[in-house]
Amino acid sequence: MTNDGKKEPADEEDGFVEDERGFFAEQRPKSAGLAKAPLASKSPEMHYHGHRDRLRQRFRENGDTALADYEILELLLFRLIPRRDTKPIAKALLDRFGTLGGVFGADLKLLQEVKGIGETVAVDLKLMSALAHRMLKSEIKGKKVLSSWSSVIDYCHAAMAYETREQFRILFLDKRNALIADEVQQRGTIDHTPVYPREVVKRALELSATAIILVHNHPSGDPTPSRADIDMTKMIVDTAKPLGVTVHDHIIIGKEGHASLKGLRLI
Template identity: 55%
Template sequence: MEADKPHYHGHRDRLRTRFAEAGGKGLADYEILELILFRAIPQRDVKPLAKDLLTRFGDIGRVCAARPDQLTEIKGVSEKVALELNLFQEVATRIAREQVSGRAVISSWSALLDYVRTALQNASTEEFRVLFLDKKNRLLADEFRARGTVDHAPVYPREVIKRAIALDASAIILVHNHPSGDPTPSQADIDMTRRVVEIGRPLSIVVHDHLVVGRDHVASFKQLGLM
């Protein structure tokens, strides 16, 4: 007689069936996370691990955006599992980026905000990116420029403008996150932005905005009257 399958196999089959029939509706966050973990951990009940990850990081977004070294601190999370989780963050970011690629960013502002939120709102350290735009305000490049601590990422204004010149960009949008969740610009943020504007102005490189991504909101320097 064929040996009985481990109990978690039946659970996996039922969970997959529920997802196939109704998508994510009716599934708890830990169950969605279980579905993600199934591929990386084929021979173990992953429900306890899914719940442990949510307890540690707070929600699925933060789980998938956590750094590999943070994820592997959790018992049962190998490097393979960490990479699998990070893959879903990358997929979500690329899907959001597709909504702004090839379009005039200024007229697709809602899509742009969705993109920067997806890319940065769950990051555990401060990251600084620059969106380089052409003469029609279409996205030429989205480049990571600096990563720092939980409250600071070193940015060099001259290097930002130098890169804009190299890409033949006519305009840029500065973007960074505040891992604290509060997107209120710091005085250092304001001073750095003004310096980028000053250096870019005589070279006809326009700084359209500086976006600060928090947990539930994106602050705009332009809307706040800071530029």
């Protein structure tokens, strides 16, 4: 209850999300003839507003380099959770998932295990992650992939590094080595994904692709290729080559980096 006896709306944890600007607007007196509401400084939940203004000013004047990772996350959470001090929530997210990439790559249900993160905020965080993936994908779509290799790695890392299960992705290229399609063909367990070489080549022919790049992730974080990874890659190369489809590389993505089977001279 507020000082004037009105019931406050539920906060984010109860599923309520309100734009911060609307919240501040509600605090202004509706008429000059009415008594002023108690000063905001007397409310224990308003002490962080000055901190929010200072963070915004630092960001406006100096960009993201002036802020720590938890402060960048705070800036985003300001908009998603207007009635809470978001600094402890931002720090709790980073403590749980390690990095900003880990936060945005985390599973929806795992995000909600962090105190202060309800379903609505968790979905919004995943939306931000999807926007980042789309942005990175736009950097390679229709371009000559082999000359934009760092962009390919950045995209694959953002899309797959924090997945909790293995997935097998294929980048399909045309005769100019430009990306024409990007598909997740299989999803597996924490340490295994079934891959069928004939299905890989069949899909390449359906898309009129003349080359492919194989990509899969290691949820353990270590991108070192296994014996099974090497053998499977050779089977796909042997199946694709007689049909005019080139396997440029097989990239393994992990939280700790990536490995290229071509770079390791394993294909």
